[in-house]
Amino acid sequence: xxxxxxxxxxxxxxxxxxxxxxxxxxxxxxxxxxxxxxxxxxxxxxxxxxxxxxxxxxxxxxxxxxxxxxxxxxxxxxxxxxxxxxxxxxxxxxxxxxxxxxxxxxxxxxxxxxxxxxxxxxxxxxxxxxxxxxxxxxxxxxxxxxxxxxxxxxxxxxxxxxxxxxxxxxxxxxxxxxxxxxxxxxxxxxxxxxxxxxxxxxxxxxxxxxxxxxxxxxxxxxxxxxxxxxxxxxxxxxxxxxxxxxxxxxxxxxxxxxxxxxxxxxxxxxxxxxxxxxxxxxxxxxxxxxxxxxxxxxxxxxxxxxxxxxxxxxxxxxxxxxxxxxxxxxxxxxxxxxxxxxxxxxxxxxxxxxxxxxxxxxxxxxxxxxxxxxxxxxxxxxxxxxxxxxxxxxxxxxxxxxxxxxxxxxxxxxxxxxxxxxxxxxxxxxxxxxxxxxxxxxxxxxxxxxxxxxxxxxxxxxxxxxxxxxxxxxxxxxxxxxxxxxxxxxxxxxxxxxxxxxxxxxxxxxxxxxxxxxxxxxxxxxxxxxxxxxxxxxxxxxxxxxxxxxxxxxxxxxxxxxxxxxxxxxxxxxxxxxxxxxxxxxxxxxxxxxxxxxxxxxxxxxxxxxxxxxxxxxxxxxxxxxxxxxx
Amino acid sequence: xxxxxxxxxxxxxxxxxxxxxxxxxxxxxxxxxxxxxxxxxxxxxxxxxxxxxxxxxxxxxxxxxxxxxxxxxxxxxxxxxxxxxxxxxxxxxxxxxxxxxxxxxxxxxxx
Numbered sequence: 001x002x003x004x005x006x007x008x009x010x011x012x013x014x015x016x017x018x019x020x021x022x023x024x025x026x027x028x029x030x031x032x033x034x035x036x037x038x039x040x041x042x043x044x045x046x047x048x049x050x051x052x053x054x055x056x057x058x059x060x061x062x063x064x065x066x067x068x069x070x071x072x073x074x075x076x077x078x079x080x081x082x083x084x085x086x087x088x089x090x091x092x093x094x095x096x097x098x099x100x101x102x103x104x105x106x107x108x109x110x111x112x113x114x115x116x117x118x119x120x121x122x123x124x125x126x127x128x129x130x131x132x133x134x135x136x137x138x139x140x141x142x143x144x145x146x147x148x149x150x151x152x153x154x155x156x157x158x159x160x161x162x163x164x165x166x167x168x169x170x171x172x173x174x175x176x177x178x179x180x181x182x183x184x185x186x187x188x189x190x191x192x193x194x195x196x197x198x199x200x201x202x203x204x205x206x207x208x209x210x211x212x213x214x215x216x217x218x219x220x221x222x223x224x225x226x227x228x229x230x231x232x233x234x235x236x237x238x239x240x241x242x243x244x245x246x247x248x249x250x251x252x253x254x255x256x257x258x259x260x261x262x263x264x265x266x267x268x269x270x271x272x273x274x275x276x277x278x279x280x281x282x283x284x285x286x287x288x289x290x291x292x293x294x295x296x297x298x299x300x301x302x303x304x305x306x307x308x309x310x311x312x313x314x315x316x317x318x319x320x321x322x323x324x325x326x327x328x329x330x331x332x333x334x335x336x337x338x339x340x341x342x343x344x345x346x347x348x349x350x351x352x353x354x355x356x357x358x359x360x361x362x363x364x365x366x367x368x369x370x371x372x373x374x375x376x377x378x379x380x381x382x383x384x385x386x387x388x389x390x391x392x393x394x395x396x397x398x399x400x401x402x403x404x405x406x407x408x409x410x411x412x413x414x415x416x417x418x419x420x421x422x423x424x425x426x427x428x429x430x431x432x433x434x435x436x437x438x439x440x441x442x443x444x445x446x447x448x449x450x451x452x453x454x455x456x457x458x459x460x461x462x463x464x465x466x467x468x469x470x471x472x473x474x475x476x477x478x479x480x481x482x483x484x485x486x487x488x489x490x491x492x493x494x495x496x497x498x499x500x501x502x503x504x505x506x507x508x509x510x511x512x513x514x515x516x517x518x519x520x521x522x523x524x525x526x527x528x529x530x531x532x533x534x535x536x537x538x539x540x541x542x543x544x545x546x547x548x549x550x551x552x553x554x555x556x557x558x559x560x561x562x563x564x565x566x567x568x569x570x571x572x573x574x575x576x577x578x579x580x581x582x583x584x585x586x587x588x589x590x591x592x593x594x595x596x597x598x599x600x601x602x603x604x605x606x607x608x609x610x611x612x613x614x615x616x617x618x619x620x621x622x623x624x625x626x627x628x629x630x631x
Numbered sequence: 632x633x634x635x636x637x638x639x640x641x642x643x644x645x646x647x648x649x650x651x652x653x654x655x656x657x658x659x660x661x662x663x664x665x666x667x668x669x670x671x672x673x674x675x676x677x678x679x680x681x682x683x684x685x686x687x688x689x690x691x692x693x694x695x696x697x698x699x700x701x702x703x704x705x706x707x708x709x710x711x712x713x714x715x716x717x718x719x720x721x722x723x724x725x726x727x728x729x730x731x732x733x734x735x736x737x738x739x740x741x742x
Contacts, residue, residue: 280703301702302671353641353671376671378641379741386640 030196037189044182056167060138060145063165066097071149071161074104074113078153081125087113100144101164104151107131112159126156133158143167205232209239282374288332290315290325293369302355302374315372319344319357324372327359331370335363343377353378392448395441402441406434436571443575447558450582457500457586464494464536467501468529471508475516483521489528495536495609503583504607510576511540511603517570519544519600534609535589541602547595555593556581634662639738643670644709646677651688660691664698672704675737679710684718696727705729709737 070093077086086104094102094115103114106129110122137148144166151159205228212226226243228236273294276283282299286292295303295310303310303318310318316325327340339360346353358373409431413424449455472488479486515525523543530537547555551562558578561567584591588608595601632655633648643666647659666674676692684692696706709731711719719725731737 277701278703282702296703297701298672298703304668351669351671353673355671376673378671379673379738382640383742 027196027200030192033192034189037185037192041182041185041189044178044185048178059165059167060140063097063099063145063147063163064138066093067147067149067161067163070102070163071151074159074161075151075153078104078112078125078151078159079155083112083125087117087120091115091117097165099163099165101162103162105160105162107158128155129157131158134160140167202233202235205235205239208232209235212239282372284310284315284318284372284374286315286328286332286370286372288368288370290328290332290370292318299372299374302353302376304351321357324357324359327357328370328372331359331361332368335361335368354381388448388451391444392452395444395448399438399441399445402434402438406431406438409434440573440575443573443579446579446582447575450579455582455586457503457583459498460501461496462499462501462504463496464529465490467504467508468494468527471505471512471527474509475512479516479525482516482519484516484519485524486516487524487526489526491529491531493531494529495531497536497607497609499587499607500583504587507580507583507605508538508540510580511538511605514576515540515542515544515601515603517572518542518567523600535606536609538605538607539602540605541600543600546597546599547593547601548597552593552595556591632658634659636662636666639675639734641670642673642675642738642741644675644677644734644738646680648680650683650685651681651691652683652685653687656685656687656691659688660695663691663695667695667699672699672702673741674699675707675709675731675734677709677734677737678715679712679734681715682712684715689718689722689724693724693727696724700727707731707737707740709734 070089073089074086077083077089090102090104090113093099099115101115103116103119104112106112106122106126108129108131110126111119112122112125114120133150133152134148136150137146139146144164147163147165149161149163151161153159208228212228215226227240230237230240273296276294276296277298279296279298282302283294283296284292284299285294291312291314292310293312295307297307300307300310305318315328319325321342321344323342324344327342331340339358342357342359344355344357346355354377356375356377358375360371362369362371409427412419413427413431419427446455468488468490472486476486512525512527519525519542525540525542528539528541530539545564545566547562548564551564554560555562556577557574559574560578561572561574581591584605584607589606591603591605593601593603632651635646635648637644637646645659645662645666647655647662649655651659663674663676692706692708699706705728707729710733711730716725716730719728729737729740731740
């Protein structure tokens with residue numbers, strides 16, 4: 001195919017265009033009309049030329065007739081020597097017939113009469129003269145004809161009459177009309193050429209479209225072969241657009257069909273949007289540049305914006321919270337599966353509420369976006385605050401009478417020697433239960449203080465050797481009573497750390513107490529310690545009932561107790577480990593748990609030797625009070 | 632009609648007192664819209680003191696329901712008496728509301 005040069009291709013295209021249906025028909029019409037017009041133009045030209053010749057002949061004949069008559073008259077008047085009459089006749093005839101020139105010349109050149117009197121040089125006619133008589137002659141010279149008539153003046157001699165007459169110009173109304181017709185024909189021919197030039201392209205496009213439709217009727221499905229050259233005009237462009245739209249429609253149908261068959265849900269975008277609209281949570285989808293591409297109705301309500309005010313706008317136009325905006329922008333440039341959670345309190349323009357924004361990126365193969373879920377957690381926070389307030393007040397109100405009960409019972413047991421054994425036992429039960437209740441109330445109060453942010457440490461030097469020895473003394477008896485082997489595997493020397501003795505005591509008592517509590521008789525509980533540079537690590541390992549995987553994730557939450565019936569059958573508030581973790585965090589340490597169900601648990605407590613104050617703020621969750629953020 | 636709006640925690644409880652008819656419906660519509668705007672949709676309608684509702688009142692309730700539905704929330708009606716329940720049922724709009732026996736239940740439903 002390389003052998004076909006550009007000229008060959010052009011010829012091929014020209015042949016195809018010329019021979020294509022309506023285009024050829026239009027060309028033939030134009031050619032026929034053109035031939036007709038040219039023929040008409042030639043006929044008009046011939047007619048003009050013919051009429052011109054006829055009129056010239058008529059003009060010469062007229063001059064010849066007048067000349068002949070004038071020559072005969074001149075002969076008579078010259079014979080009778082009536083020069084005056086002759087001259088007047090010549091003059092009047094010339095004027096009447098519009099001769100350019102008319103005169104009577106003698107053989108020697110003398111002019112006896114002339115249409116122009118100035119030319120007369122023989123005022124009187126000689127009596128006789130010599131000279132030959134000339135012949136009649138005609139000579140055409142452009143627009144004039146010169147006629148020479150021989151005169152014979154009897155008794156005197158020969159002379160000649162010379163007439164110069166103008167040929168009548170071809171003109172008049174018929175000729176002008178024909179010229180105008182000629183002009184019209186020429187104009188029509190020019191217009192025909194223009195029309196042909198214009199319609200040629202249009203008809204080529206129409207013919208191409210006709211061919212395309214014929215091909216579709218014959219079953220052609222390949223749309224690319226039906227496309228036309230856009231240079232063929234607007235029809236070709238429109239045809240191509242129709243083809244593209246048809247192709248896009250077919251493609252979309254196929255994609256939807258594939259999606260429906262793959263996902264087997266048959267949902268459309270509109271249905272999905274409708275489903276999102278009935279969500280009670282705000283849902284906002286953003287592009288990588290944090291511009292909103294979709295927001296459901298709940299999002300519009302929670303952000304106090306119309307949807308039109310959200311779509312295609314940056315999220316900063318909708319949310320006036322720097323952390324939310326920053327999280328959305330960061331999510332747009334990462335594919336981290338970990339969501340960012342930001343809580344924002346709105347309190348302006350009479351609007352009050354706490355919103356939680358959960359922002360996470362959605363990375364796909366073809367496009368990426370950022371999803372933001374907005375929850376109204378105002379009521380939850382309000383209920384939580386009420387619960388905390390109630391707990392703090394209740395615990396505070398309970399602790400004072402409990403302390404009094406315990407003190408009075410202890411006084412009775414210490415000072416009243418005469419009570420019976422039964423009463424003493426009852427008082428002991430009351431005392432023990434009071435202590436337990438007091439401990440629970442203290443835990444609740446501690447949790448309330450932690451949640452209120454008023455839980456503080458009273459640091460002092462704590463000698464860990466003495467501290468652990470005291471712990472051993474407290475629990476050896478209890479372990480022995482339950483048939484549990486309690487071992488302390490401690491290094492010979494433990495450091496002195498700066499810590500809150502009472503709260504640290506709560507931590508180790510809680511961990512060791514739990515180990516003994518949930519270890520059945522015959523089990524082992526081991527307390528270990530290891531001193532490392534800058535920190536000391538304690539381990540509390542038991543061979544007890546263990547903790548399930550799901551429970552292990554939540555055991556440090558307040559009021560959480562494992563669902564295991566062996567746990568729920570024992571008394572407990574579910575606050576011990578929560579307070580423990582908080583105390584350890586405040587000391588700048590850490591606590592972790594490993595466990596296997598029915599095999600035992602190991603709690604690892606790490607405390608820094610050089611202690612510094614530390615907070616426990618969750619970096620992902622920050623409450624922010626904003627003014628006018630959603631107005 | 633006397634309309635009282637009370638905050639129960641973070642939830643606004645709107646309590647109209649009297650039959651929900653004619654111009655009173657406009658007043659209630661205004662109060663509900665105001666409460667919805669200020670409380671981000673956390674609104675409960677205490678209908679314990681509404682003995683009767685006419686077409687204007689129904690239209691008001693349906694309009695508020697439609698507005699809330701755009702954000703995926705239903706209108707929570709509490710303590711409606713049998714007459715009001717019957718009217719809502721007969722007109723076929725009962726299913727558009729969320730019904731609660733008392734205000735406490737309605738408020739707790741936001742938890």
